[in-house]
Amino acid sequence: MTRLGRPAVWLLSVASILLLWTALSALFPPTLLPGPWIVARRLGELALRGDFWIHLRATILRVAAGFVIAFVVSVGAGILMGSRRTVEGVLESWVLVGLTIPGLCWAVLAVMWFGITETAPVFAIFVVVLPMLTLNMWHGTKSVDRDLVEMARVFRASRLALLRDVVLPQLLPFCLAGARLGFALGWKVVVLSEMFGLSSGVGYMINRSFAAYSMDDVLAWTLGFTLVMFAFEYAVMLPIERRLVRWRPAVAF
C-alpha cells in the first residue's frame, strides 16, 4: 500500500475480478458462463425497465428491515451478555444454536409460518442475522477497557454516561463490522426467501430467470445487487467509518 495509492490498488482489485471472469467465460459457451460485458449489457437493458427497480427496491427494503431489527436487538443482547454473567449463561446456547441452523431452514420455515407476506423474508433475515450480530457485540463488550470503566466509576459517572461516553464508543468498530456482516448475510437469506415464497424481489427474478434457463438474466440480477452492496459500502459505510475514527492518528504498520 506504500507505493501504489489506494485508488490504484482498488482499480487493480476490481480489474482482477473482471479479468478472471472474462478468462473463465472464454472457456465455456456463453449459455453457461457469459462474460462480464454481456452481463453488464443485459443489466443495462433490465435497468431501463420499470419493474427492475421495483424488485430491487423490494429486496433492499426487506434486507434493511430485517437487519435493523436484528441490529438493535443484538446491541442490547450483546452488551448484556458481555457484562452480566447470568445473561451470558442463559443466552450463550441460544446464540450457538442460532448460528448452526442453516439460513435455508429459516427461509423455508418463515414461508410456512407466515405465508406469502412481507413478514416472512424480514423474519428469516432477522433470525439468521441476529445470532451472528449478537456474537459480535458480545465479544465486543468483553473487549471493553475495564480501566476506563473503573475511571468512570471513580468519577461517579451515571449509568447513562458510562454507556454513552465510555462503552458505546469502544463498541463502534464492532457495530461497523456487524453492519457489514449483517447486510452480506441478509442478502443471502432474502434471495432464498424470495425464491420460495414471494412474487417480487431479486431472488424471485433470479428464480424466474433460472426457470427460463437464461444465464444472462441470472447473472445480471446478481451483478445488480452486488453493485448495490458496493454503493452502500462506499457511500455509507466508509464515510461513517472515517468520521468515527477521526480521533485516531494515522499509523502505518
Place this chain on the structure above:
Amino acid sequence: MRLEMRGVTKRFARAGGGTLEVLDGLHAVIEPHGFVCLVGPSGAGKSTILNLLAGLFTPDGGEIVADGKPFDPARHRIGYVFQKPRLLNWRTVRANVEFALEAAGVARERRAARARDVLALVGLEQFADEYPLALSGGMQQRVAIARALAIEPEVLLMDEPFSHLDELTARAQRRELLRFRDTIAASVVFVTHNALEAVYLGDRVCVLSPRPSRIVAELKVDAPRTRPPEDPALLALERDVLRALGVE
C-alpha cells in the same frame, strides 16, 4: 478534610483458592490540605488503599473516618490520577475534562470555563481541541491531572502518576505539581515506590511494610515548598525512607 483509616483490613480471594491478606489493621491519617506520600515495595497494597478511599473497594474490617464521621466515598468529590492516563481517546482534551465535570454534576454552562481554567493550570490550554492520541504521554498525564482537579476534589488520589514517564518529563511534572499544589484545596494521597519522589513531594511520608501491609515509619518533611530535588535535607530523608523499607 481529615481522613483517618482505623485498623483497616482488606483480603482478596486468590484465584487458586485461599485468601490474600493485603492490609492488616492499617492505621493512617491524612490531614486536611496535607500531602501524604505512601511508599512501599511492590504488592504492598498501595493501590488497594487508594481504591478503598475511592470507594471502589470496601474494607473487610476497621473503618475509614472523615472529619469524625464514617467516610462515604459517594458523598465526597474524589479526584483520581491513575498510573496510565485512562483518557477517553475519542473525546477531545476539553471533552475529557468535561466528562468528569458532568459526572460530578457541574452545570453545563459552567463546565467550559472550569475546563479552560484547569487546562491552563497544567499548561495545556492550546491543546484543548486536540485528541489525546495526538499528545505525548506526559501531556496525556497532565490532561488526567486536569480532569481530577477540575471537579475541585476534597481528596486527590494519585497512583504512581509519573512512573510511566521518562525521568526528564517526570521531573518537570513533579515540579509543576509542587507549583500548583497550594492552589488546590484537596488532601492529597500520593502512592509511589520512588523514595526520593516521596520526600520531594510530600509533607509526610508513610512507609509501608510488605503484605499484609501496615505503616512501619512515618516521616515529616520540613523543607520549603520550592525545594530543589537534590536538596541535601531531602537526600538525607530519602536515606531514612530507604532504611525503613529495609533496602539501605
